[in-house]
Amino acid sequence: MKRKLWLLAATAVAALTLGAVPAAAQKVTLNVVTAGDQNMVDYVKDYLAPMFEKDNPNVTVKAVGTGPGDAGSQKIAEKLTAQKSNNAWDVDVAVVHQKMAGDMVKEGLLASYVREVSTGALSTAASAKNALGANVDGFVIPMFQSQTAIAYNPALVKDPPKTFAELEAWAKANPKKFGHNGIKGGMSGISFVVGWIYANGGGDADRLMKGPYDPALQNTWDAAFARLKEFNKNVTITPGNAGTLDMLNRGEIVMGPVWVDMFYTWMADGKLPPTMKLNLIGPGMPGQPMYYVIPAKAANMAAAKKFVELATSPKVQADGIVKKFNWYPGIDAQHVKAQLDDATWNKLFVDVTPQDLAAKGKTFPIKQYFDDILQGYEKKVAN
Amino acid sequence: MGAGPAIGHRHLGLFLVAPALATVLILFVYPLCYSLVTAFVAKEGGFTFGNFLRAFEFYSVDIAFTLVIIGISTVLIGLCSVAIGGYLTLGENPRAVAILKWLYRWPLFIPFIVAAQCMRTFLAKNGLMNNTFVSLGLVDPINTISLLDWRGIIITFVWKQLPFVALLVAGAMASLDRSTIESARNLGAGRLRILVEIVVPQVQQTLMVGLILSFVTMMSVLSVPIMVSGGSPTMITVDMAFRINSYGDYGTANALGFISYALTGFAAWIYLKRGVSQGGKP
Numbered sequence: 001m002k003r004k005l006w007l008l009a010a011t012a013v014a015a016l017t018l019g020a021v022p023a024a025a026q027k028v029t030l031n032v033v034t035a036g037d038q039n040m041v042d043y044v045k046d047y048l049a050p051m052f053e054k055d056n057p058n059v060t061v062k063a064v065g066t067g068p069g070d071a072g073s074q075k076i077a078e079k080l081t082a083q084k085s086n087n088a089w090d091v092d093v094a095v096v097h098q099k100m101a102g103d104m105v106k107e108g109l110l111a112s113y114v115r116e117v118s119t120g121a122l123s124t125a126a127s128a129k130n131a132l133g134a135n136v137d138g139f140v141i142p143m144f145q146s147q148t149a150i151a152y153n154p155a156l157v158k159d160p161p162k163t164f165a166e167l168e169a170w171a172k173a174n175p176k177k178f179g180h181n182g183i184k185g186g187m188s189g190i191s192f193v194v195g196w197i198y199a200n201g202g203g204d205a206d207r208l209m210k211g212p213y214d215p216a217l218q219n220t221w222d223a224a225f226a227r228l229k230e231f232n233k234n235v236t237i238t239p240g241n242a243g244t245l246d247m248l249n250r251g252e253i254v255m256g257p258v259w260v261d262m263f264y265t266w267m268a269d270g271k272l273p274p275t276m277k278l279n280l281i282g283p284g285m286p287g288q289p290m291y292y293v294i295p296a297k298a299a300n301m302a303a304a305k306k307f308v309e310l311a312t313s314p315k316v317q318a319d320g321i322v323k324k325f326n327w328y329p330g331i332d333a334q335h336v337k338a339q340l341d342d343a344t345w346n347k348l349f350v351d352v353t354p355q356d357l358a359a360k361g362k363t364f365p366i367k368q369y370f371d372d373i374l375q376g377y378e379k380k381v382a383n
Numbered sequence: 384m385g386a387g388p389a390i391g392h393r394h395l396g397l398f399l400v401a402p403a404l405a406t407v408l409i410l411f412v413y414p415l416c417y418s419l420v421t422a423f424v425a426k427e428g429g430f431t432f433g434n435f436l437r438a439f440e441f442y443s444v445d446i447a448f449t450l451v452i453i454g455i456s457t458v459l460i461g462l463c464s465v466a467i468g469g470y471l472t473l474g475e476n477p478r479a480v481a482i483l484k485w486l487y488r489w490p491l492f493i494p495f496i497v498a499a500q501c502m503r504t505f506l507a508k509n510g511l512m513n514n515t516f517v518s519l520g521l522v523d524p525i526n527t528i529s530l531l532d533w534r535g536i537i538i539t540f541v542w543k544q545l546p547f548v549a550l551l552v553a554g555a556m557a558s559l560d561r562s563t564i565e566s567a568r569n570l571g572a573g574r575l576r577i578l579v580e581i582v583v584p585q586v587q588q589t590l591m592v593g594l595i596l597s598f599v600t601m602m603s604v605l606s607v608p609i610m611v612s613g614g615s616p617t618m619i620t621v622d623m624a625f626r627i628n629s630y631g632d633y634g635t636a637n638a639l640g641f642i643s644y645a646l647t648g649f650a651a652w653i654y655l656k657r658g659v660s661q662g663g664k665p
Binding site: 069070071074183184185236239240243246247250251252371374375378379382383 | 440441442443444445503507508509510529531609610611612616617621622624625627628629630631
């Protein structure tokens with residue numbers, strides 16, 4: 001009886017060890033966690049994952065979304081912080097916003113992987129090295145660049161305003177016909193408010209984007225906020241990024257700030273009339289990249305690097321980022337342009353030309369100023 | 384030997400209640416205390432009232448706005464649930480009663496977020512409701528207004544919470560002693576008068592419980608204000624989420640949470656006080 005039991009135990013142990021070891025070597029689940037709207041999850045799940053799994057049959061990609069805006073990135077950072085003392089973290093690749101990337105580097109949550117992947121040298125933009133004032137060189141590769149602009153209905157707006165000052169006058173003449181979503185319903189509204197401060201803040205907008213930080217500077221924005229409060233009385237406040245597009249589509253507003261990629265995607269899906277147009281007003285509006293990052297102790301580091309390599313390869317950037325999702329490429333344009341026909345490439349630049357982008361495509365301010373602007377809006381415009 | 388089984392039973396009792404107790408302690412009491420305490424902790428550590436100062440400095444309008452919205456909603460829910468319950472009890476057309484009975488519970492089964500999403504397309508300026516009015520010739524397309532602001536929040540709250548209170552109230556009304564109603568009717572009282580003077584006073588207790596539970600539920604809803612209104616002023620749940628998501632500032636968010644506990648605590652206090660005055664029956 002005793003011997004039988006012993007045998008049983010031995011078999012069990014043998015089965016466990018034999019079973020467990022090859023399983024670990026063979027099957028890998030790569031957790032790819034993305035902040036942002038549902039389209040980010042769709043992009044990983046429906047586009048990148050099948051491609052990667054085909055090349056790496058032992059890997060299963062699991063795509064997880066943490067929600068739109070900085071909130072999504074915040075959740076990823078919190079998850080990593082919570083497992084900081086563990087040996088292996090369960091996030092292998094993450095896609096995060098600019099604002100959080102700097103903090104994550106500072107707190108040692110990210111791996112310096114860029115020089116170890118073959119596509120690392122393809123992205124030389126300033127935003128690949130500097131995220132809102134924080135040095136992220138070596139830790140991030142941009143997944144895409146996106147830009148906000150003012151969408152309008154050319155049937156109802158013959159001569160769209162070209163600057164924030166003209167827009168202010170236009171909104172006064174056409175009450176409630178301009179709509180934005182404030183700062184609590186998504187980044188397109190935030191971008192509008194930041195653009196407003198760049199235009200009307202009285203100071204040097206470049207300083208807000210490049211630093212150095214001076215806490216006294218926010219006191220110079222009072223007049224701009226007062227004007228914005230006045231302006232807001234003549235506009236419609238919409239519920240969110242999608243809310244602005246919805247209202248444009250239903251004709252309730254005829255103008256409003258939107259993300260360029262969302263605008264084109266909605267149009268392609270038939271959720272916006274194809275006649276709608278975009279207009280990047282002066283002195284400029286911000287845009288932002290999202291970054292591929294690899295956590296410092298990612299459980300599957302090797303596979304994670306391979307995944308990012310695929311995702312930032314010129315072919316995928318051309319086919320997935322530009323053609324399918326209407327984003328501007330994350331890696332340098334010349335590598336991507338070669339992969340596409342002119343028609344597809346030019347579609348990206350119909351309304352917002354490369355010259356517009358160069359002159360009026362701004363970045364968001366460095367983190368401290370950014371927070372000051374948001375808090376100032378809450379205190380002086382919203383409350 | 385005699386004490387053995389008794390102790391055994393007591394231990395068994397503790398053992399059986401332990402999982403439930405642990406769940407409550409870990410998932411409810413601990414986070415509650417933690418958030419109450421951190422409302423008074425500065426970002427650098429140490430005791431502070433700074434979070435509350437900031438909460439009032441930034442969100443005083445929103446706090447007042449939250450109270451007004453939820454106050455109005457609660458009153459409307461009370462009135463409508465009495466109306467529905469009253470018709471179910473006193474209505475004379477059996478077919479209408481049956482239809483109402485069948486219809487009024489539907490929103491109970493629809494989550495807040497789904498309700499909010501429906502309202503977004505229903506209440507918009509060129510939404511379903513206004514389009515219907517326009518096609519019926521009731522209003523001009525130019526004159527339609529969007530209800531996607533504080534009014535939209537109230538409409539969604541009332542629509543969603545009304546069935547819950549109406550269900551309680553109608554149940555209480557149905558179990559009333561019909562003889563009081565019949566005798567009032569014999570003496571010539573109209574239906575409205577019977578409802579206000581005979582029926583409502585007798586179901587007051589249930590109505591109050593339903594309203595307080597609704598009040599507390601509405602205080603905690605994030606999806607409806609965020610989806611329906613988006614604009615400012617907004618409700619404090621939105622501010623709490625924003626504080627955490629945009630600034631990682633748990634202190635101020637918890638201070639706002641503390642304020643909303645205080646408000647709901649006040650409602651709960653009324654609830655308990657009434658329970659005690661009724662001889663401990665909650």
